[in-house]
Structure formats: C-alpha cells, structure tokens
Amino acid sequence: xxKHSDILFSILIVLSVLVLMPFVLxxxxxxxxADDTQTPIxxxxxxxxxxxxxxxxxxxxxxxxxxxxAPAGETDPAGETAAGETGAxxxxxxxxxxxxxxxxxxxxxxxxxxxNTSGEAAxxxxxxxxxxxxxxxxxxxxxxxxxxxxxxxxxxNFFATSxxxxxxxxxxxxxxxxxxxxxxxxxxxxxxxxKIFLMLGINELGYSFSSVVSQYSEVVDFIxxxxxxxxxxxxxxxxxxxSRSDSDEIYNNDNINRLNAEIAALADNENIFYLDVxxxxxxxxxxxxxEYSADDTHPYxxxxxQWGQWIYETCVQSKPAQ
Amino acid sequence: xxxxxxxxxxxFMPLYFIVYFLxxxxxxxxxxxxGSLIFYAIGTKDQPLYFFLLLLSMIINIVLxxxxxxxxxxxxxxxxxxxxxxxxxxxxxxxxxFFCDTLxxxxxxxxxxxxxxxxxxxxxxxxxxxxxLADVYRGASYDTHAVGRVATYMSMYPQIISGxxxxxxxxxxxxxxRTHSPRLFDCGLREFCIGLGMKVILANQIGNLWNDVTxxxxxxxxxxxxxxxxxxxxxxxxxxxxxxxxMARGLGxxxxxxxxxxxxxxxMSLSMTDFWRRWHMSLGQWFRDYIYIPLGGxxxxxxxxxxxxxxxxxxxxxxxxASWNFVLWGLLLFxxxxxxxxxxxxxxxxxxxxxxxxxxxxxxxxxxxFAISDLSQIGVYLGRLFPFLGGEAQYVYAQDYIKYGKTYGxxxxxxxxxxxxxxxxxxxxxxxxxxVTVGLAAVFWLSVYLLHQGLxxxxxxxxx
Numbered sequence: 001x002x003k004h005s006d007i008l009f010s011i012l013i014v015l016s017v018l019v020l021m022p023f024v025l026x027x028x029x030x031x032x033x034a035d036d037t038q039t040p041i042x043x044x045x046x047x048x049x050x051x052x053x054x055x056x057x058x059x060x061x062x063x064x065x066x067x068x069x070a071p072a073g074e075t076d077p078a079g080e081t082a083a084g085e086t087g088a089x090x091x092x093x094x095x096x097x098x099x100x101x102x103x104x105x106x107x108x109x110x111x112x113x114x115x116n117t118s119g120e121a122a123x124x125x126x127x128x129x130x131x132x133x134x135x136x137x138x139x140x141x142x143x144x145x146x147x148x149x150x151x152x153x154x155x156x157n158f159f160a161t162s163x164x165x166x167x168x169x170x171x172x173x174x175x176x177x178x179x180x181x182x183x184x185x186x187x188x189x190x191x192x193x194x195k196i197f198l199m200l201g202i203n204e205l206g207y208s209f210s211s212v213v214s215q216y217s218e219v220v221d222f223i224x225x226x227x228x229x230x231x232x233x234x235x236x237x238x239x240x241x242x243s244r245s246d247s248d249e250i251y252n253n254d255n256i257n258r259l260n261a262e263i264a265a266l267a268d269n270e271n272i273f274y275l276d277v278x279x280x281x282x283x284x285x286x287x288x289x290x291e292y293s294a295d296d297t298h299p300y301x302x303x304x305x306q307w308g309q310w311i312y313e314t315c316v317q318s319k320p321a322q
Numbered sequence: 323x324x325x326x327x328x329x330x331x332x333x334f335m336p337l338y339f340i341v342y343f344l345x346x347x348x349x350x351x352x353x354x355x356x357g358s359l360i361f362y363a364i365g366t367k368d369q370p371l372y373f374f375l376l377l378l379s380m381i382i383n384i385v386l387x388x389x390x391x392x393x394x395x396x397x398x399x400x401x402x403x404x405x406x407x408x409x410x411x412x413x414x415x416x417x418x419x420f421f422c423d424t425l426x427x428x429x430x431x432x433x434x435x436x437x438x439x440x441x442x443x444x445x446x447x448x449x450x451x452x453x454x455l456a457d458v459y460r461g462a463s464y465d466t467h468a469v470g471r472v473a474t475y476m477s478m479y480p481q482i483i484s485g486x487x488x489x490x491x492x493x494x495x496x497x498x499x500r501t502h503s504p505r506l507f508d509c510g511l512r513e514f515c516i517g518l519g520m521k522v523i524l525a526n527q528i529g530n531l532w533n534d535v536t537x538x539x540x541x542x543x544x545x546x547x548x549x550x551x552x553x554x555x556x557x558x559x560x561x562x563x564x565x566x567x568x569m570a571r572g573l574g575x576x577x578x579x580x581x582x583x584x585x586x587x588x589x590m591s592l593s594m595t596d597f598w599r600r601w602h603m604s605l606g607q608w609f610r611d612y613i614y615i616p617l618g619g620x621x622x623x624x625x626x627x628x629x630x631x632x633x634x635x636x637x638x639x640x641x642x643x644a645s646w647n648f649v650l651w652g653l654l655l656f657x658x659x660x661x662x663x664x665x666x667x668x669x670x671x672x673x674x675x676x677x678x679x680x681x682x683x684x685x686x687x688x689x690x691x692f693a694i695s696d697l698s699q700i701g702v703y704l705g706r707l708f709p710f711l712g713g714e715a716q717y718v719y720a721q722d723y724i725k726y727g728k729t730y731g732x733x734x735x736x737x738x739x740x741x742x743x744x745x746x747x748x749x750x751x752x753x754x755x756x757x758v759t760v761g762l763a764a765v766f767w768l769s770v771y772l773l774h775q776g777l778x779x780x781x782x783x784x785x786x
Contacts, residue, residue, distance in 0.1 A: 149725075301718075
C-alpha cells in the first residue's frame with residue numbers, strides 16, 4: 001500500500017497523458033483541417049481588402065448625408081465654431097452653454113439649458129458634445145468598452161462587454177452603467193435613443209463568413225424594429241496592427257475589411273449610416289498604427305478620447321439639419 | 323519548445339521517458355544527450371543554423387578544455403581563446419545591434435541594422451560553458467576526455483534554454499552514475515506539475531493584468547491600478563521563472579539527476595542584498611565565482627569592493643537584456659546594494675517589519691525599470707505610482723482599479739501566497755495525502771485545459 005501511494009501521482013498523470021494524448025493529437029490535426037478549409041475563404045478577396053481603407057473613406061463621405069442635406073455654409077466650420085455662431089443667433093443663454101462645453105466643463109444649469117434647446121430647437125442648433133451623446137447608445141465589444149472608459153462620453157449609454165459578438169448581443173445580459181444589468185431587449189423597452197452606434201464583428205471572425213453577415217444584419221433589423229426613431233450608425237471594426245494582422249490566420253485586416261464592406265453595404269443613408277474610424281488610426285498600409293497600441297488590438301486610452309471626439313465631429317458636421 | 327506546451331507535454335516528454343526507461347542504464351546518458359539535441363533542433367527548426375552553432379560551440383569548448391588541462395603553460399592562452407569565442411558569439415547575437423544603435427546615436431553615423439534572432443538559451447549556455455572552462459583552468463579534476471558526459475552537461479534539455487546555470491561539479495556525480503527509482507520519478511513529476519501549474523494557472527493569468535495595464539497606456543491608469551500592475555508584473559516574473567526552474571528540476575529528478583535550486587523565496591527577503599542571494603541563485607553564484615572574486619571581491623579595500631560590485635551589477639543588468647533600461651536597472655541595484663552595505667542592511671535585518679516594508683517598495687520599483695524599456699515611459703509610470711510627484715495623467719478611467727480588482731483580485735492574493743513559503747510547507751506536510759495527490763493531478767488537468775483553450779480554440783477565447 002505504501003509503495004503504491006509513492007507512485008500514485010505518477011500513475012494518475014501517466015494514465016491521463018495516455019488517455020488525452022490521442023485527443024490532443026487528433027485535435028491538433030482537426031485544427032489543421034479547420035484552418036485548411038478556412039484559408040481559401042480568408043484569401044478569396046485579396047484585391048478588395050488591399051484597397052479597402054481608401055475605398056471606405058470615400059464611401060463614408062458619400063454615406064453620410066452631408067452633401068445632400070447640409071446647407072453649404074453650415075458644414076464647413078468645425079463643430080465648435082458652428083455652435084458659437086448659431087448660439088449667438090438663437091438666444092444668449094446658449095452661447096454660454098456652447099462656450100462652457102467647449103472647455104470641457106459642464107454644470108447642471110448649462111446642461112439643462114442645453115438639453116432643452118436640443119430637444120426643441122434642434123434643427124437650427126449644433127449640439128454640444130454632451131448634448132450630442134445624451135441620447136446615444138453604443139453597442140459593442142471591448143473596443144466600445146474602451147470608448148466607455150476612456151473617451152469621457154459620460155452622457156451616453158453603453159451596452160458593451162469584452163468578447164461581445166452579434167451572436168450574443170441579443171440574448172446576453174450586460175451591465176449598463178446608470179441603468180443596470182439588462183438584456184438589449186429590456187434596455188430598448190426602457191429607453192428610447194436618438195442615435196445608436198453598433199460596432200461588432202471582430203469576435204465573430206472565427207465563424208463562417210456568411211453566418212456572421214446574416215447574424216449581423218439580423219441584429220441591425222432587431223435594433224431598427226425596436227428603436228425605429230433612432231438613427232443607426234453601423235461602425236467599421238477597428239483594424240489590427242500589421243504585426244498581428246500578418247501573423248493571425250483569423251483576426252487579420254483582410255478579414256476585417258471584408259466584413260466591414262458587408263457592414264457598409266447595410267447602410268441605406270436614410271436611417272442607417274456607415275461610420276469608419278480606421279482612417280484616423282491607420283498607418284500608411286491600412287493597419288492600426290503600431291504606435292497607438294501595445295497589444296496590437298486596442299488603442300491606448302488617450303486615443304479613445306480622440307475617437308470619441310471624432311465621432312462627435314463627424315456626425316455633427318455631416319448632419320447638422322437632421 | 324517550452325515545457326508548458328502541449329507538444330512537449332504530450333509529445334516530447336512521454337516519448338523521451340519511454341525511450342529513456344526502456345534503455346539499459348549505461349546508455350541512458352546517450353539518450354539524454356540525443357534527446358537534448360533533438361529538443362534543441364525542434365526549438366530551432368526555423369533557424370537550423372543555430373542547431374549547428376550549438377554543436378560547433380560544444381565541440382570547441384570541449385576541445386579547449388582538454389587543451390587547458392593538457393598544457394599548464396599555455397592554459398591561459400586557451401582560456402582566453404575560449405572566453406573570446408563564447409562571449410564573442412554572445413556579443414554578436416545579443417549585443418551587436420544595441421552596440422551599433424548606440425554608436426549611431428553617439429556619432430550620428432549610419433551602421434547596418436543587425437538584430438539577429440537570439441539562439442535559444444545562448445545567455446545560459448555561454449555562462450555554463452565558461453564556468454566549465456574556468457574551472458578546468460583553475461585545476462578542477464574534471465575528466466575532460468569523457469566527451470559524452472561533458473557534451474551532455476552542456477546541452478541537457480531540462481536546463482539549456484533557461485537554466486539553472488550549472489557548474490560541472492554540481493552534476494558530474496549524477497552524470498557518472500545515478501539511481502533511478504519509482505519514488506524519485508514520482509517526486510520529479512510532482513515538482514514538474516507544481517511548476518507547470520504555477521506557470522499556466524498563476525503566472526500566465528496574473529501576467530494578463532500587466533498586459534492590460536500596458537494596453538491602456540501608462541498615462542491613463544489610476545494610481546491604484548499602477549500599483550496593481552507593477553505588483554502583477556513582479557509576481558508574474560517570479561512565478562514564471564521559478565516555475566521554469568521547478569519544471570527543470572522536476573525533469574532532472576525524474577531521471578535521477580539533481581539540478582541546483584534556483585530560488586529560495588526571494589520576496590521574503592529583508593534587503594536587496596539578501597534578495598539577490600535568493601533570486602536566480604545560479605546566476606548570482608556565477609557572477610560571484612567568475613567575476614566578483616577573480617576581481618578581488620571585498621578583500622582589497624573599500625574602493626575596490628565597490629568597483630567590483632559596480633562591474634558585477636552592470637554586467638548583471640546587461641545579461642538580462644541589451645538596452646539602456648537594463649543598464650539603468652543594474653546601476654539602481656548597485657546603488658541600493660551599496661547603501662545597504664554601508665549600514666542599511668543591519669538596520670533592516672534588526673527590524674524585520676522595516677525590512678519587509680522597504681522590500682515592498684524596492685522590489686516592484688526595481689522591476690519597473692526592468693519591465694519598461696522606454697526610459698521616458700518609466701517616468702510616466704512613476705508619475706502614476708506617485709501622483710504627488712506631478713506627471714501628466716491623461717484620460718484616466720477613475721474606476722479602473724475596481725474593474726481590474728474584480729477580475730484579478732483573487733489571483734493577486736493567490737499569487738502573493740505563492741510568493742511565501744506557506745504552500746511549500748503545507749505540501750511538505752500533506753503532499754503524500756490522497757487529497758493533495760489528486761489535487762495536484764487536477765492542477766495538471768487544469769493546466770492542460772488552459773493550454774488547450776488558449777492555443778487551439780479561437781472560438782472560446784475571445785479577446786476583443
């Protein structure tokens with residue numbers, strides 16, 4: 001008995017190695033197979049993906065209704081200047097609001113004044129950043145979590161967790177700051193949003209492309225159906241740095257661009273708009289600039305702040321009269 | 323091929339031990355040597371040249387040792403040739419790029435950009451073979467003509483990649499004749515599995531906290547998170563390296579080979595002087611025996627002593643990596659150890675509470691300089707650790723430490739416990755009980771599961 005207990009551990013390990021060995025080896029083989037079948041799909045549209053970043057940029061311009069609806073005079077200046085001008089023309093109180101928000105400060109009075117005007121006199125008004133994001137919902141994965149934490153968009157709601165995908169987003173409970181732990185359905189029943197930003201897709205890249213695309217459009221349909229009043233922004237997935245993209249069979253920029261193109265195609269430029277932030281962070285080869293990220297995947301905290309500002313400026317400039 | 327990988331655990335290791343134990347005892351060194359060469363060849367399959375470089379280095383050093391032993395008059399010459407060859411090679415692969423970069427900056431000239439991939443284990447191998455040559459030079463009675471044995475010593479796969487740096491006399495007896503027993507095998511396998519669990523379950527997981535902190539960017543972390551981050555890095559570094567040494571020792575024990583201990587609860591030290599006697603001990607001993615003492619140690623006056631310490635710590639810094647932060651790190655250690663030598667150490671040892679408190683800052687802060695290669699980023703991080711020093715914070719998410727505390731809090735506490743002798747004491751007491759035996763097997767299964775999940779299943783391992 002003593003003797004056995006001396007080597008009981010070895011027996012356990014040796015047995016489990018022997019039992020697991022075929023499984024592990026087969027699994028490796030299996031994985032090889034899976035990769036093989038995936039490779040052609042991945043490399044199918046190389047021509048599209050290489051030129052994608054520029055293409056998307058152009059598309060974005062066309063997608064947002066700036067050219068069509070904006071009065072020529074109003075689109076040109078930056079958001080802030082526009083706010084100042086219209087504020088002066090409207091009523092004196094708004095001027096302080098705009099000025100206050102410009103310097104990043106908010107106090108309750110101003111916010112109230114602001115949201116009042118934005119509610120009633122929105123058409124002639126360029127909203128401040130706080131106002132703009134006050135009826136916004138972001139839906140997304142860890143990149144959206146980054147926006148939530150580092151972009152300082154305190155007035156927006158965020159339905160986002162690390163690892164979120166379009167396969168999970170309709171069923172999973174997420175803890176939404178200032179709201180609580182809810183499913184997307186519950187959240188939509190409770191609140192009504194003016195603008196919804198959807199950025200999903202990268203976590204799904206391991207799945208078959210067609211199922212990802214159809215699931216994504218299902219999510220879009222769901223949001224449109226539950227929140228018909230909201231403008232839906234479908235957002236391009238952020239690129240990865242070249243070093244990761246070049247070494248990863250699944251998570252690479254070719255696959256991201258391919259998916260982004262499908263997402264862009266969902267935009268009707270009426271209720272659904274496509275928004276591509278990649279040009280802001282790309283290097284000259286259309287990959288996430290390596291200096292902006294330590295993990296090749298997520299930008300540093302400070303760049304989320306730029307990203308938030310970019311969303312604001314892009315949407316406000318392009319749709320002043322919406 | 324690292325020990326904590328599925329190909330090693332389910333491929334190399336079982337195959338090796340089956341062959342090893344099926345072979346009659348007197349041929350087992352040959353199996354060890356052959357297995358080690360295969361191990362190295364697999365590890366360098368992308369740079370097959372490095373495998374031949376290893377063979378070449380082994381032959382050259384074996385021959386040089388024989389020459390040193392055979393010609394007492396010329397032994398100095400042959401030793402110098404050997405040291406020049408070994409360190410020349412190390413310099414070529416590890417430091418030439420750094421050297422050229424520095425020259426470029428100093429003289430503002432253009433030099434070719436030479437950054438070759440590092441041959442696996444070259445830093446450890448170089449130190450080990452130099453110790454062998456130096457020992458023979460000093461008259462150690464090694465049998466330099468037992469070529470197979472010496473070659474085995476130089477290339478043993480448990481330690482060629484990452485130590486412990488072993489002197490020949492430490493393993494000569496085991497290489498000549500060693501006893502195998504089921505119980506010894508079991509002890510070794512246990513050590514190996516403890517190491518495996520420490521690496522996969524603890525070190526890798528806590529390392530993710532440091533990765534997260536790095537991904538956020540140091541200017542955007544809160545002060546509590548900055549401390550959590552550097553604590554995580556400190557624990558990861560220790561558990562990672564300690565676990566590797568444990569796995570190496572375990573593999574050795576399984577075949578009756580006794581490799582030296584490399585760590586003795588360094589984080590329990592009361593001073594940095596003490597810390598460096600307990601951290602990576604085989605490296606510290608190497609520097610003591612082959613640099614510090616030959617330079618005169620502490621016997622030739624105070625000034626010489628500090629000079630010798632400075633040399634040792636600058637080289638210790640550079641050994642860990644070819645960049646300025648490692649030089650700075652070595653200097654920092656030199657300063658701390660000098661202050662301790664001047665009297666601080668006595669105080670710290672007399673009041674253990676003070677010693678632990680001092681080390682609570684000295685350990686993570688010295689690792690900070692080790693961890694971050696960009697000197698200006700070290701400044702940024704220090705500014706977050708000590709916000710009263712000024713320093714710019716940008717876009718800090720104020721609740722970040724709560725978020726990461728929820729994710730990593732338990733892991734931080736567990737890792738902290740594994741930096742103390744407590745788990746080992748409990749293991750020594752209850753290690754043979756059925757519960758612990760099965761528990762340790764569960765550690766193995768969990769490690770395999772985590773390895774499998776991390777490597778093979780992109781569907782379950784979402785990272786975005």
